[in-house]
Amino acid sequence: MYTINNKSYPCCTSVTMKFIGGKWKAVILVHLKDGPKRYNEVRKLIPTITERTLSLQLKQLEEDNIVDRKVFTEKPPLMVEYTLTDFGKTLLPVLEEITKWGIEASEKFKKK
Numbered sequence: 032m033y034t035i036n037n038k039s040y041p042c043c044t045s046v047t048m049k050f051i052g053g054k055w056k057a058v059i060l061v062h063l064k065d066g067p068k069r070y071n072e073v074r075k076l077i078p079t080i081t082e083r084t085l086s087l088q089l090k091q092l093e094e095d096n097i098v099d100r101k102v103f104t105e106k107p108p109l110m111v112e113y114t115l116t117d118f119g120k121t122l123l124p125v126l127e128e129i130t131k132w133g134i135e136a137s138e139k140f141k142k143k
Contacts, residue, residue: 050095051122055080055088060119061126063098067114089113097122 033040040046051057055077062068062076074085092098097119103110115123 047125050097051125053088055084056092057126057129059085059088059092060097060115060122061130063113063115063119064123064126067101067112070111070113073113092119 033043033046035046035049038049040049051060058077058080059073062073068076070085070089073089074080074082077085080088089098089100093100096116099114099116099119101112101114103112
């Protein structure tokens with residue numbers, strides 16, 4: 032058993048999925064791998080995600096120390112930027128393998 036924040040996980044895979052599981056977290060992280068993005072930039076890169084879902088997923092990623100949220104208030108309009116934390120960057124090899132597998136799977140199941 033593995034325990035994080037007083038919650039138990041049956042195996043190390045479930046620990047990983049706690050951080051990147053679900054439909055959108057890995058997708059968001061892949062878009063942040065090339066550098067900081069503003070909220071609207073992420074939203075445009077993932078047109079099928081709702082604003083509410085994007086906000087919730089970013090908040091969870093921030094709470095898990097995977098993503099850093101920086102608010103710029105020097106001059107209007109308010110700007111919010113998201114970046115991967117150092118801890119979040121440790122997921123990049125995992126995300127690259129998931130991406131590679133997805134490309135191979137989509138090729139295998141392409142309609143002929």
